[in-house]
Amino acid sequence: MRYAMAIDTKKCVGCSDCVVACQIENNVPIGFCRDWVVEIVDGTYPQLEIEIRSERCNHCENAPCVRCCPTGASHYEDGGIVLVTKNKCIGCGACITSCPYDARYSHPDGYVDKCTFCFHRIKKGLEPACVAACPTKCMYFGDLDDPNSKVSKILKVRKSKTLIPEAGTKPKLYFLI
């Protein structure tokens, strides 16, 4: 089982509902976030293009954060989800530095925090909060090993990319382009 997320940049309007829904669902302190929206503008007026991406932890199959964690707090969970065990984390920040996606932050309570793909929800068969909230329904979540999952189906029919593939981290956050 390999959980992954695909996000349709053609439908995303960059409204940041995913950010608010995550913050409230996961009690992320004000001033921090586990997901965020990036807007990239290309061209010169009036020949322009915008790519909007809702970004978060890539839950890499070859995760540098897991490799570099001195205490084993950063680890792989079922379905390849990368998690941090709060009470094992000493807040050293090695993982923050190692992450090519800048997906982690130091929680004011002294540990490192990031996206969990809403592990507490998917255990119940529910979608992550960001996916469930998105008004444009531009986010697809599921198991890459299940050909009938929403994410497998959409990746089959749409062109996609991952971010910084050259880092060799095998990211599982796909952007439909």
Next chain:
Amino acid sequence: MASRRDFIRISGLGLGAVAISASGYGVVNTIAGNPLKPSELKIDTSRTPTYCEICFWKCAGWVYKNEEGKIWKVIGNDDDQHSNGRFCPRGTGGPGMYYDEDRLKTPLIRTEERGKQVFREASWDEAFEYIADKMKAIAEEHGPECMALLTHGSGGKYFGDLIKAFGSSSIAAPSYAQCRGPREVAFQTTYGEGVGSPERIDIRDTDCLVLIGSHLGENMHNGQVQEMSDAIDKGASIITVDPRFSIAASKSKYWLPIKPATDLALLLSWIHVLIYEESYDVDYVEKYTYGFDQLKEHVKTMTPEWAYGITTISPDLIRKSAKEMADASPAVIIHPGRHVTWYGDDTQRVRAVAILNALLGSWGRRGGFYVPEKLSVPSWPHPEYPIPAKTLKDTFPGKYNLAYETLASGICDATIPEIGSQCNFKGWIVNGTNLIKTIPDSAKVIEAIQNLDLMVVIDTMPMEITGWADVVLPECTYLERYDSIRVSPHRKANIALRMPATDPLYNSKPAYWMAKELSKKLGLEDYFSWNSIEEMLDWQFKQVGTSLEEMKRIGVKNYERPYPDLYFQPDEDVEFFTNTGKIELYSTDLAAEGFDPMPVYTPHEEPPEGYYRLIYGRAPMHTFSRTANNANLTDIMDENTCWINPKVAKIWGIENGQYIYLENQDGIRSSFSIKARVTERIRWDSIYMVHGFGHSNKKLSRSYGKGASDAELITKVHVDPIMGGTGMRGNFVTFKFEPAKKEVES
């Protein structure tokens, strides 16, 4: 758009320890993609229904609480046609309004001069006593019709009932003359009916969506954005007309980067192309419309080549985009817009939109405009309201006869004695609207306020307007109160319940309670004869086949249409509510009132050398002032920026991220500086900023002094002669690098 780096910053702590609740998932979207049946879900009986009050789309949803019994999150109700189970960022951020520590907490009575923000705390009884005494004095000296209600919130219904019982019919929402009024009049004069809210547009099933300055996606009217996304999925094309490369423009097949203030010329040239290339819906036009021959003659010379010189849009692009619409006909929508008070000829511009839709046969057709259905819910029985001796119409005799709603700006004007000689307002009740930022020309609004004997402000937050009030009444947020039933037009008639998820914080109270208590002080209690709000709501629900008990469980009730009449039937005979019974391409109403019966393009003033047209709009995570201090939403966007084209920035030596001041053509400089966003996404003759920032009330700890206020810079208003709308896009600004040499009012 905030970058990742904007988010990683060490600021205050969050909302406190909100534990993750183990129960309470009403969401039925599952990973496997098979919706769970309700019986398979552990339904949390503690969830309570509401409809959102963060904007005016009023999505219905569920409020969940955490294990400590405190409000945790708000999630869309799957049965709701406004939200389809998904809220927008503002609705999702609703708890931030409840937890805002800057909320108004107790009734306040002003102790020093207006605007000074010096108040003393008062008991509710004392506040009501004060208000009732002043209202009685106004009634005695000037007549009860000299009281007015300005409202933009659900609680306004109850104050409306109070003011009608008192003897005044002057109830106005700034959403009319400052926003969608011209659109309603344009469609009423064409089709005999307005567009309404939610708009009766069938975006979900359209093949071509045309946006004239509408920036769906940034303007986050939930249902429309959702349907736009569905339409993209189905392969619909989007055409966007905007001087700014909006998010919608970035999703468009054709973007027409128009010169601002010339939209009407473009619309007329599209009409010309459709008619003279005979690509309009001939059968529809013959069967349903009036005045086609006059229209054909009228637009004869309005060719794409004519429009090119005005709009800067190439004739080729005008023809191509017209063909795109004609190919999609009748499943095409020329979007009527929502905030359309731009240049003062707005009714005529939207008339051209209405005419285009008629030529394409989209009104009453699938993928165009559907026929909405709305339930009629009886009001709790009450004595007849007295007939007011005078109304606002008496102040402007013979003017704005086609305006079907009261003008908020008209009430403002009529309060100033030199203007309002016939109906001079002496008392305002202001509910849930920050008029100083809503009605253009803040100075004029303040002049009107200074002529009042009484101003009562009801709000959840301290705003600029509360600083000018005599009495401030703290309303509890929508998460803490019952309100009137949401009855909205949609594909299916529907109703929704808002009920309190928790007791009100502080000494705040719901509007229905305030209005009822005030009615007792005024001897008007017969108009509020219900014993409790639950009793009244239950009675109303029972008139439409449900009950309060059932609505608490389901939140939303949809009513199947009795007939399959969402669209016109083929060859159906339709009588329109116009003078001719037809869709009026040539408006007999406008002709009778002495206006152009068909839209005529007239050039608008252009920015002087060194000045740029001020264009404003929306951001998806904010609703004007209402969300300006919401911790969850300011966390994503806490200030607006001034979008400047790189060529312009280079001339002025302005760097991206530099703080600057803006000064308008009348020498008004922004009270606060605004961050420059140097971007290719805006034309070189304009600047753009998001509306609702630059707050000057220091009691708003997260939004005071953040960004600049467009309202402050809009001192030139072009009034629509047809319906009194206040056109706000005829203002020009230049860049300054120092604050104005005057004290900043707070």
